[in-house]
Amino acid sequence: MLLNLKNLKTYYRMNNQIIKAVDGVSFKLRSGENLGLVGESGCGKTTTAKSINRILPSNGGIVGGEINFQGKDLAKLSDAELNKIRWQEIAMVTQSAMNALNPVYKIGDQMVEAFQTHIKINREEALDRSAHLFSLVGLEKSRLKDYPHQLSGGMKQRVVIAMAMALDPPLIIADEPTTALDVVVQDGILKQFVYLQNKIDSSIILVTHDISVVAELCQRTAVMYAGRIMEQGTTREIFKEAYHPYTLGLINAFPTLEAAKDNLISIPGSPPNLARDLNGCRFKDRCPFATELCEQDPEITEVGPEHLVACHYPERVAEFREKAALPKTWDQDQSPVEIKSSVKDKDILDVDGLRKVFNLKGEGFLGRKKRKLKAVDGVNFQVKAKEILGFAGESGSGKSTLGELVARLQKPTDGRILYLGQDISALRKRELKSFREKLQVVFQDPYETLNPRFTVMQTIMEPLKIHNIGDNFFERLEMVKSALHKAELRPVDDFIDRFPHQLSGGQRQRVALARAIVLEPEFIIADEPVSMLDVSVRAGILNLLKRLRDDLGASIIYISHDLATIRYVCDRTAILYLGRIMEIGETETVIKNAAHPYTRLLLAAVPIPDPDRNRERVDPRGEIPDPIDLPNGCRFHGRCVEATPECGFEGKDIEQVIIKAQNHPDYPEKYKELESIKNMETNGYNIEITLAPEKIERDGFENHLKKLAADWNSSLPEAVTAWEWNSNKLTIKFDSKKEPELRPGPDGQQVACVLY
Template identity: 45%
Template sequence: MSLLEVDDVKITYRTPDKDVHAVNNVSFSIEEGDNYGLVGESGSGKSTLAKSVLGLLDDNGEIRSGSITFNGRELTNLSEREWRDVRWEEIAYIPQSAMDSLDPVMTVGEQIREAIHTHKDVTDAAANERVEEVFDIVGLDPGRTEDYPHEFSGGMRQRVTIAMALVLDPDLIIADEPTTGLDVIVQDKIVQKLMEIQEEIDSSLLLITHEVGVVAETCDEVSVLYGGKVMEQGKTFDVFNDPHNPYTMGLKNAFPEVDEFDENAISIPGSLPDLVEEPTGCVFRNRCPFATEECESAHPPLVGDEDQASACYYNDRADELQERAADPETWGIDVPEDDEGSDVGEVIVETDGLEKWFEQSQSIVADLLGGEPNYVKAVNGVDLDIREGEILGIAGESGCGKSTLAEVVSALQSQTGGDILFEGRPVDDLLDEDTKQFRSKVQFIFQDPFDSLNPRQRVRAAVSEPLKVQGVEPEEIERRVRQTVSDVGLNPPEKYLDKHPDQLSGGERQRVAIAQALVLDPRLLICDEPASMLDVSLKANILNILREMADERDIGIAYISHDLASLSQIADRLAVMYLGRVVETGPTEEVVENPKHPYAASLLEASPRADPSIDRQRVLLPGEPPNPVDLPGGCNFAPRCPKATDKCRQEDPARSEFADGDHEAACFYPVEDIESELLARYAREREQADRESAANIAEHEPATET
């Protein structure tokens, strides 16, 4: 008997107009101790299935047919009282956004103890002991159980939610996009910790994500969902190593690999179907490059065996389709004939020793006593330049200063020290002369397009507004708006110009934000994580648009991301930041294939791979970045670096040149052989930590009922 069995489930959402058929005839099962993945684009039905397993469908949601059994018990007809006994104790849930799921006015320990007391009749002392125990298991300091959520970093908050899910030793853990938006290093830690804990408590895992690489590396079996249907399912190795379904092929090929340089990213054209009507033909046919008339007749059945089954009429042509699906032109992506990289022109912007420090507020007593102010050194001596037609990728963990650097370079914030030259002139002089003119030349694209789009404005008004501010004639405004909207792939423009942001998909909204930035023909475009929250296919589409704009419009682009795999596809050069400083910079291919700084090497090794045959060695950096107010002496990375010596802790290394001089890294002991000297050291540290954790678990018995 399977632990969880979902059998032919159909789920609909009632709306004022028509019902939305969100899940259609989905079946899968999870065995005890197995990791199972549900992967697909947003809107494919993954989270709806998770909510149905937890009995948490929205009020307008309904399971129309099918069965969901857990340990042989039917879940679809449980009362709310019965559900309260199941949730957390038998089935636990890890949500996507830890900040949204944790109560900001309760300590994290209080919240976990509340879950314990709801299900167990235990003393406060026993509950406290269990909270400290699960904190230690997930790698958090047990002394911080009485801290509030805002006192933890994003990755640490996510570990708090994992601790809460583990506290009652559930049989099944459902993790809904637990790593989306997290830095790759934090993501790697979260996934690794989840795997270790799941094995220790002998539970099963249902992982819901659009991150193909995370599923490929962690799950035993997988179902690929699209439009509420299972397109392919089976053993993860078989599904991703030899995909039979065109949708699986598209998802895998759209996933950026860290060693793919200057390639046109594959993206699946179009958008998910409108599910107000039950699909008649293959639900993927309108986006599939291999669709035929047969695909319009009915949705194909899942054909295959328990190791791999695919819903496609052309499973017998899988090898041929895989070869064609690996070509961007198959998906309608124009590939330039001359693909030797972009032609780089003159320097547009240049920084020299750039600093941005924020004064930290002190207590009233400290102010009265005249104490020295403390500063957060967000940007601390950065030298870089961006040229015409070039994309500079700026990489690093959250809190490293990437976004602050972007805001200072674009004059959204003033610098504390150092110089910024734009087209050879100090930015301060340009702002004094004509602020409006400078703003037209430097444009910013934010991570969330809702930050830059007025929900009450139609697309036409949003894209035309910058032109109106600059005093452009109405006839010229209309022409440029239509042209720019078309340039970013919103075709025909008439289909989009009169829509509001809430009528657009996430990828369409981001393209409108890009059009809004490009309509003024800027010289410099600064993109702050513009695709980090998007599905892999939408992310690939955004990357292609920006690469095309850099090449065709000859603009300079600064692309900020924690995802080096995406940067390796789009960027000409990389600058890796850590705690306000650039620790390594150089041509993208050189930095990726031959990283010199241990931090850059760690970022690269933390990037997941969609190929399940690759046995990637996880590089688990110890600890968190130091407090930017109280930076360590010497090299900032020394407290986390496996190569650090006393010299590193006492002296701050300058950047040294490698190769032909374009590649620089600030390290006394540059990485020469990652496998033998960096990864091996981390592996030993991890092994030691595993032994200590196992010893701790053996020493403490779980809290017992009284």
């Protein structure tokens, strides 16, 4: 047994109150086994993870229980003894990669520090081992010279994973390692987790609210609520044969890509205040099956081999499972309300040729070489009345910039945005204020969109004051409370006087949504509105968006990297890549009959919340390209397995093939021919490769490079127009290709691909 927690209790002291964050948690973890720890925000998952490693904040402490790790009780060890265990035997991947990295130190220096703190190793050896780890997690060794701000979110997360794996620890604790990452990056990170785990034979405790990730990665699952574990067992038992009503609620609340349900379950209410004395079953106030017996604390019942549940009624499980799948069981409000929108059958929004180009600082001598970042590059679409249009794509695709342009938070470089036939780019102050009353935005990051000096009440009441809605304070207060109730922040009176720092990330997001809907707008731009929310709260927000469309007549642009939620909530879907729409059509058509290879890549990367199914993980073929230097032809060709010679291959593709080989763990044994390369330089669509004069073997090098290119994509060598040698320099030439425009796809959608 690698780890055995016995009745762990961890409390915090806040505002002269004792917060019982973890109040009697017990579970076991075997060597080589993965455990998923799931539950809503505020249930004690992260505190449990931090307690194991003893990295609690100063106002927190372990007040009871045992943490037996390889025969040692970590709760009783001194700091000096713990420091020998941390990183070497127990490593942690924290929730926010940016906060885990020092912004003023280069990545390589931080990797060296992680090594030298625990083992005797010189700097050169530490950097070599770091480069090897980077190759395993899909990063180029050149990234060791970068600062954290020069890396994308997915790259930073992979750096933290490489750090955690550095000393081959037997236990890795991963706290929300993929939260808010797009599905392709998430899939790549999970793939690396599995690969590295197999290499070093480690165990993982995965803390997350994404149950689909748990279904794919973990052998056992523990469901946590209000500081205690409600149910634990094998992952298959938890997903297929759950007993506890809370577990059933979480599973029914999760939207799946394959089965978009008529209505997701939203568990009413919120977890209890852990500063209060809690008697009986902690879920009783939200449980649709609670009785008087639930006023007593339930015993832990073994309903199968190592399948434990804290419920008074395990014998009623068949009834619970049947009823828990029905929204009415959870008192879900499905009653219609009067449509207040003045717009009914008109096109609300018409976007034509929209572009946004950012002028960046110049490069070269005196900064004369101007650089332009094309965030949105020629986008056309319409949004009809009472329609939800979804935008999906990886981080860096231009989704958020597009939303800000439509809301007139940024001015477009080119193109038209017609709202009810009026070009909003021409609006002035008074007209813009009237426009903003009709169109509201839910921003992606609630940490940055709420005034830290405003209470929740002041935050949501502010737009009512700005637009002079409501006759007096008390009328506005009722509007504020109604918006909070719709946004699932209940009980309202518990939150209305809080400041943002007193709320969890999910609670902040709900406040941001309440602020947007308090005006009952006709148009809403929702930018990743549920990416940071628990599955039960996420279901409530998605259902709310559908009600705003169906009952209030609102039109919505829904931006997300989660294709499962897009399928559940959107009428039509557009797939965005590097500022261009790759595919657009009815959501069911785009999901079921995806035409563009990029759409198929996104769909293949979505995890399946079914432990009985094995999904083949995708090959993302690198990161999304730099929008400053756009690819030749189709923007996706460098990552497309179906690309043809007409798609626009170029010298940068040859360069990436060589870099990938040079970063391979078996280089130079496997790719010794590439050792002769001294320099590579791209010029337009061509590439010039300089070899060491004493190692020139033209035919051998050229043939090897052609084979490498063909292994990457069979069309790449065919796209080359010339292989020209000049002494020790090889120039590989390509023709310029046009970018494919949107054209009719096979099932009624529009697709920008030369295959059609």
